[in-house]
Amino acid sequence: MRVHIYHTNDIHSNYSFLKKVYCYLLKHKTENDFYFDSGDYNDLTSFLVQADKGISAMDLWLQCRPDAMALGNNEIDMEKEAVAKLAAENYPIICCNLTDAQNQPIEHLKSSLIIEKSGQRFLILAVAPYYGAHMRPNTYNLFFEMGDLRTQETFGCIRAELQKQKGNYDYCILLSHSGLKVDIEIRRQFPEIHLCLGGHTHNIYSEKGYSQSGRGERLGKITLEVIDNKIKEIENIQIELPEAENSYFDNLLAEKEAAANQILSQELAVLAELSFHPFAECELINFICDALRKQFKGDLAMMHHGIAEGALVRPVSLKSLLETFPSKLNPTIYPILGKHIKTAVQLSFDAEHIRESGVGAGFRGRVLGTLGFSSNVEITQSPLQIYIDGQLLQEDKEYLLITDDYLQRGTGYPSLKVENDKAKYDKWFIRDLVRHFLLDAEVFEQAKKRRRNPIS
Numbered sequence: 001m002r003v004h005i006y007h008t009n010d011i012h013s014n015y016s017f018l019k020k021v022y023c024y025l026l027k028h029k030t031e032n033d034f035y036f037d038s039g040d041y042n043d044l045t046s047f048l049v050q051a052d053k054g055i056s057a058m059d060l061w062l063q064c065r066p067d068a069m070a071l072g073n074n075e076i077d078m079e080k081e082a083v084a085k086l087a088a089e090n091y092p093i094i095c096c097n098l099t100d101a102q103n104q105p106i107e108h109l110k111s112s113l114i115i116e117k118s119g120q121r122f123l124i125l126a127v128a129p130y131y132g133a134h135m136r137p138n139t140y141n142l143f144f145e146m147g148d149l150r151t152q153e154t155f156g157c158i159r160a161e162l163q164k165q166k167g168n169y170d171y172c173i174l175l176s177h178s179g180l181k182v183d184i185e186i187r188r189q190f191p192e193i194h195l196c197l198g199g200h201t202h203n204i205y206s207e208k209g210y211s212q213s214g215r216g217e218r219l220g221k222i223t224l225e226v227i228d229n230k231i232k233e234i235e236n237i238q239i240e241l242p243e244a245e246n247s248y249f250d251n252l253l254a255e256k257e258a259a260a261n262q263i264l265s266q267e268l269a270v271l272a273e274l275s276f277h278p279f280a281e282c283e284l285i286n287f288i289c290d291a292l293r294k295q296f297k298g299d300l301a302m303m304h305h306g307i308a309e310g311a312l313v314r315p316v317s318l319k320s321l322l323e324t325f326p327s328k329l330n331p332t333i334y335p336i337l338g339k340h341i342k343t344a345v346q347l348s349f350d351a352e353h354i355r356e357s358g359v360g361a362g363f364r365g366r367v368l369g370t371l372g373f374s375s376n377v378e379i380t381q382s383p384l385q386i387y388i389d390g391q392l393l394q395e396d397k398e399y400l401l402i403t404d405d406y407l408q409r410g411t412g413y414p415s416l417k418v419e420n421d422k423a424k425y426d427k428w429f430i431r432d433l434v435r436h437f438l439l440d441a442e443v444f445e446q447a448k449k450r451r452r453n454p455i456s
Contacts, residue, residue: 001032001118001227002234005173007211007220009038009199012074013046013057014216015253021219022064023244032117035064038199038212039072039128039177044429045326045364047319051260053082058091060253068113070126070175071095072199073140077328079147084108094126094175097157101145112161114169118226123169125161129200130154131182142420143330146427154178155189162192171224171231173197180205180212195222195233206236213238264319270438274447276311278369279354284312285372287447288430291437293374296333296426298400300377300388302344304412305369306358307404307430316438325431326364329404334423336416339395342386343415344371344407349381360411368412374402375446380453404430 006025011017025035042049042057049057054075061069071093075083080100086093087108096111112125130151132139141150158174174193176183179201187196187209197220198205198212205212211220223235274284285305292301309324347353348371358368373379378387386393403416405425410417428436437443 001225003117003120003224003226004029004033005195005197005220005222005224006033006035007038007197007213007222008036008041008216009177009197009213010040010072010202011037011216012040013043013049015048015060017216017241018060018064019246019249019253020241020244022249023246024219024239024241025064026246029065034115034117034122035066036124036173036175036197037061037066037069038126038175038197039070040074040199041069041072042074042078044074044077044328045322047264047322048256048260049078050318050322051263053078054086055089056256056260058086060256062091063249063252066092067115068092068094068124068126068175070177070199071098071128072177073129073144076128076140076144076149076151077147080106080149083149094124095128096125096161097127097130097152097154099150099152101148101150103150103152106149112165114165120170120226120229120231121168123165123172124175125158125172126175126177127154127158128177129179131178135182135185139420142425146330146425154182154186158186158190158193162190170229171195183210183212194231204238206238208233208236211236211238261319264322265317267315267317268435268438270312270314270316271441271444273314274312274444276305276308278305278367279351280370281372281450281452283447284308286375286449286451287312287437287443288434289372289374290443290446291433291440292331292402293376294440294443295433295436296331296402298333298402300341300399301374301402302341302407302416303372303403303430304358304407305354305372306363306365306367306412307369307406309365312434318435321431321435325429325434327406327430328362328364329406329430331402331426331428331430331433332405332408332423333400333402334408334418335398336401336418337395338393338397338399340415341399341401342384342393342395344413345379345386346384347413347415356412358412360406361409363406363411371413373451375449375451377451378453379451382454
């Protein structure tokens with residue numbers, strides 16, 4: 001007897017891809033088969049997710065008749081209340097290394113499942129990200145804890161769950177949103193895990209005992225053969241799904257999107273519209289920088305123009321703010337030497353560099369863009385001179401910079417990078433900051449002040 005295991009990961013609210021998965025599984029998945037997702041099915045850029053904290057999006061996913069989903073960082077970014085609600089309403093999410101920020105279990109969230117198919121007991125467990133690049137521990141909790149959640153150390157939690165379920169299963173499947181390098185180490189340490197279905201690093205990769213299917217790009221398919229109570233993996237492939245049409249799915253999606261639109265499209269009051277340009281000084285980025293400095297207090301504020309997708313225009317709504325500022329990036333404050341600020345400013349004048357894609361963690365824009373500054377900063381390009389509060393920048397002086405975690409990680413402007421433990425993060429996204437200042441006359445007026453000049 002054969003059991004087919006279908007698998008997705010990192011769909012990131014790509015409902016066109018989900019429709020392909022739905023149509024394929026509708027035709028091929030039997031009661032003897034599994035369908036799993038290894039996390040980041042949701043994306044906070046999606047207005048469908050934002051409207052009701054993932055309920056409508058998860059309802060769409062349920063149409064694919066899934067068996068379990070791991071929690072990715074995007075699900076955890078929805079915060080404790082949303083995760084607890086999904087668990088309480090019996091969406092099949094599982095995780096053995098997620099607690100609240102006080103290290104207490106999340107009510108109704110299961111650490112694992114045991115599902116019987118073909119007379120065999122399958123243990124399904126899942127882990128959310130804890131290790132970052134180079135196996136750095138505790139990487140994500142600076143952000144998770146802002147939503148009252150925390151991931152615990154991966155290997156210890158897996159070990160404890162396997163011990164708890166010892167003798168209760170015949171075959172073990174791990175749904176891991178840890179990334180390929182961490183998954184390799186998990187498989188090395190735990191040979192009793194028969195199959196690891198990965199995610200997070202967006203690899204398309206298959207080998208015996210492992211599958212990861214890109215960024216919502218492929219449908220993984222693993223075929224097991226059960227003979228004389230022994231389970232053997234006989235096939236492990238990645239399926240490139242064909243385009244498909246299904247009126248039921250289309251109508252359900254349209255219904256969910258209409259409801260989300262109604263929630264998010266209510267008009268917000270705003271004092272004025274703000275112009276935008278990705279490669280030149282503009283009112284919108286000036287506004288963001290001045291709002292950052294007014295809210296968080298520091299020596300200067302700085303922002304990459306790639307944070308925005310266009311101008312701030314009426315009507316303004318939660319949906320339009322999400323569309324204009326899709327990136328999930330947080331206000332970030334940290335000390336940095338003047339020489340590193342100067343290097344970044346120089347790079348911001350490089351016409352080729354500022355047109356790069358800007359790809360990086362949390363970034364959902366299309367281009368890096370130049371840099372904008374708070375109104376207490378004056379810059380001349382030739383010769384390069386930078387004044388802060390009327391004083392010439394000192395290269396060996398430490399300044400308190402207010403920006404976002406994108407620049408703090410050195411993305412696009414490497415000289416601005418500092419380690420996470422040197423920075424303080426705010427719970428808001430940049431679009432939340434903009435919303436907060438929509439009626440602040442002082443910040444709107446400051447946005448008109450020019451900060452960059454070509455020559456002295």
